Amino acid sequence: MAVTLIIRMKITVLRRSLARTGVHWMYSGTVIGLLVAVGTIGIATLDAQHPRTVGDLLCAVFALWTIGWILAPAYGGQPLLRAEHFAVLPLPRRRLAHGLLASAFAGAAPLVTLVAFAALVMFASSAGVTAVLVAVFGALLQLTLVVLLGSLAGRLFGALSRSRLGTVVSAVLHSVLLVAASSGWIVFIALDSVLLSGFSAGFSGVVRTAPTGWAVVAVEASSRSDWPMTALPLAGLVALILVLWLLWNQSLGPVRWTQTIRATQGSAAAIRTPSSWAVSGRTGAVFLKELRTWQRDSRRLQSLVISPTFALLTCLVPLAFGSTSFLPFIGVLTALMAAVTSVSLYAHDGTALWLALVLPDSERADVRGRQLAWLVLFAPMSLVLSAVGIAFSGSIELWPVALATTCAVLGGGAGLLPLIGLTQLTPVADPREAKRSGADQPGLAGQAFVMLLLTLCLITPATTAAVAGHLLDSLTLRWGSIAIGAGTGALCYVQLGRNAQRSLTRRGPELLQLMRTRKEDVRSKAGTASLIKAMPRSRQRLLWTCFSIGCIALFPQSLAPLLMKMSGDVAKVWFLALYMPTQWQWPVIALMFAIGAFFLALAVRICVTGLRQLRHEARSKASAE
Incomplete structure (x- = not known):
């Protein structure tokens, strides 16, 4: 009964928070997540010269999904429902742990992750019915594993966020996520060479030894009818989930992680600021x-x-x-x-x-x-x-x-x-x-x-x-x-x-x-309305489209090859100008610069027009009052 109520509470809080902050963010995030999940399924259908390459690639991608679940609380903050919210209720800790963990499965993120882990079923589809059943069980175990890890990470990051050390850790994680988002195209560039030559033996061993690769190992073993090696990784996942469950249950006890760390005047953490040379x-x-x-x-x-x-x-x-x-x-x-x-x-x-x-x-x-x-x-x-x-x-x-x-x-x-x-x-x-x-x-x-x-x-x-x-x-x-x-x-x-x-x-x-x-x-x-929020939805979409096209044309397709040409250190990668004949490289760089500048100027024009409208409305309201 308590588990059901907590799940219903999570759904209610989520629905009302979306109504307050804007449901389009959830829809856009879900669509992007589903596209990435479909891409993960597509990896399972690739053809590679080396027989272990696709399995290694799936192990690596599943590890990235798991890392995403662990790092997500550092960016999104603590979960909607926390143990502190139920501190005055006479709920046994075990029942509360069941309820909070079950509520963690309610939402778009677990559904998107389950779609991504369906790549394991696609990977096993060519090996027979037994391998598919093993893949289904392994995918469910992996989903439970990542949800437990995400819940524990949310508990930990929520506690660390009250200290300077936690702030630094959170900032570093944000930086890693930003770099991964801006430089993720490198994965696609390296994919072709990986499919031809395969991963190194060391990398393959690491991704398969990690718990995120155990389900893939079990599926491959079932396709060979190696039943001991099929059961061992799955049993390891079950044991790891039980250990994480015990840690999750213990973490909901008396709160000891949430003590705020403050610097006192006599401590080593006290702030030393300049005084004699400072501006008077x-x-x-x-x-x-x-x-x-x-x-x-x-x-x-x-x-x-x-x-x-x-x-x-x-x-x-x-x-x-x-x-x-x-x-x-x-x-x-x-x-x-x-x-x-x-x-x-x-x-x-x-x-x-x-x-x-x-x-x-x-x-x-x-x-x-x-x-x-x-x-x-x-x-x-x-x-x-x-x-x-x-x-x-x-x-x-x-x-x-x-x-x-x-x-x-x-x-x-x-x-x-x-x-x-x-x-x-x-x-x-x-x-x-x-x-x-x-x-x-x-x-x-x-x-x-x-x-x-x-x-x-x-x-x-x-x-x-x-x-x-x-x-x-x-x-x-x-x-x-x-x-x-x-x-x-x-x-x-x-x-x-x-x-x-x-x-x-x-x-x-x-x-x-x-x-x-x-x-x-x-x-x-x-008259100080947020410019972006005050724009109509169609104008917002046009603004972000112009900004995205302008940034892509100006930075990676113009400035990056320009710097490479100036330094003489050229790597073609995905820079269009560098694939052109030598006599056309500078004109293409100039063209990309002009395209980027045009779209960014158009974005500025949209912002200026919106700002003028806001000021006109503010003056009209002030004169009316």
């Missing part, structure tokens, strides 16, 4: 406050970790093809990710904005202090990573463009951060109410998109000068691009900071009211 006056006070906030607030600490981790992993991926062309741009990508992930600078402070508003003439100090703190944290990191990447790459031709774009992104990001954070403010959970996960920031995609787009526009002058210097073989243009990048960054820092100061002075009380209430009607009245 009000700006210095905001600067020191921001430095402490960056190290204490879990959401800002995630940004501090995600930026260099994502940049390092992304620029190291091309080494799989023997290309070092992207190493000089580790610092650029670090600064760019730092700007994108820090765009909600004011939103994350929540109602603490009143501290700046109650002091007369404190707006300038608040904006400049935040800018200085962001630069002090990310500028040395980006420049050092750029220097290290340049040193290891050995591509002297890329030094000017790497340094120029790093300076431009740092200055432009520091200028855009307060401006976008105020003009496109989207309220999120107050710091005292935040869940410490990526799931409590659903409305910040619009801000991040605007930041990414505008930052890329700001590096255009320096990049153009560097590319022109390479094509014209002009050292003056190459090294002059560094001065252009530094000048662009300095100008953006000063001028955009002034614009942010004016915006805070003019609309500070309205923004405070918006963050305090987090209501749509107040947001519209203040």
Whole structure:
């Protein structure tokens, strides 16, 4: 009875949360998951020269699905139903464990995973009825295994999220997921060679020894009528599930993982901030406050970790093809990710904005202090990573463009951060109410998109000068691009900071009211509606389509082959221009750049038009009142 009630409660909470946050996110995620699951089934139908290759490939893919279940709580936050919700009810721990585990099977994710694990049945279909029955039993065991692992991981990550260590771990996992999502095309490139030559003996042994490969081993053994080797892996899965069940049952006891870790004044974790050399006056006070906030607030600490981790992993991926062309741009990508992930600078402070508003003439100090703190944290990191990447790459031709774009992104990001954070403010959970996960920031995609787009526009002058210097073989243009990048960054820092100061002075009380209430009607009245949310659905789809096409044409199909051509270190991979005859490569790169710039400009035009409409509606409502 209790199990049924808990499952019904999970479905009710899920339905109401979807009605509040938007059901289209669940539908789109389910469709994408089903497409990946169908691709997993397709792997089981591949033809390979080596007899063990398809089995090894399935073992590896099943391991990736399992890793996805383990890492999902780090991104999506804790599950909807937790043991703490039932603390005052007289439920035995074993019955509660049964109910919570059964409720974990209710949802789209287990269904999609079951479809993916049906690849095991497809793999066994050519070996007879017995192998199919073994595959069905193995698929159900694997589904139970991943759900148990995901539940335990959710319990663990929920506890770690209250400590700095947990925040760092969560940020690293987010970076790995982002890199996997942006560089997943490498799997398809390597697939052809794997089907021809097969995996190495060491890799094959590892993926088959892991529990995620035991079901595949059992199916292959049943096709050979090797019944001891059929039963042994399945018995191992059953035993592992029982062990995980006992751990899950024990984890629902007295809560010992949820003690918040705080740094005390006398502890080794106490924050040490500069004092003697810091900027004096009000700006210095905001600067020191921001430095402490960056190290204490879990959401800002995630940004501090995600930026260099994502940049390092992304620029190291091309080494799989023997290309070092992207190493000089580790610092650029670090600064760019730092700007994108820090765009909600004011939103994350929540109602603490009143501290700046109650002091007369404190707006300038608040904006400049935040800018200085962001630069002090990310500028040395980006420049050092750029220097290290340049040193290891050995591509002297890329030094000017790497340094120029790093300076431009740092200055432009520091200028855009307060401006976008105020003009496109989207309220999120107050710091005292935040869940410490990526799931409590659903409305910040619009801000991040605007930041990414505008930052890329700001590096255009320096990049153009560097590319022109390479094509014209002009050292003056190459090294002059560094001065252009530094000048662009300095100008953006000063001028955009002034614009942010004016915006805070003019609309500070309205923004405070918006963050305090987090209501749509107040947001519209203040004229600070989230730009993306306020657009019609058709306009949103057009915006994201233009943005996706523009990014694909501009980055992988234009800038990536351009950098390879400049460095002389060419790896064709999936870059269209590099497959063309030599005389057509530069024109194709230019064409892809023009296509990317056109679609991104169209996306900017859509955003500007929507912003004008919002301001017109806000003025109309204000005049009517």
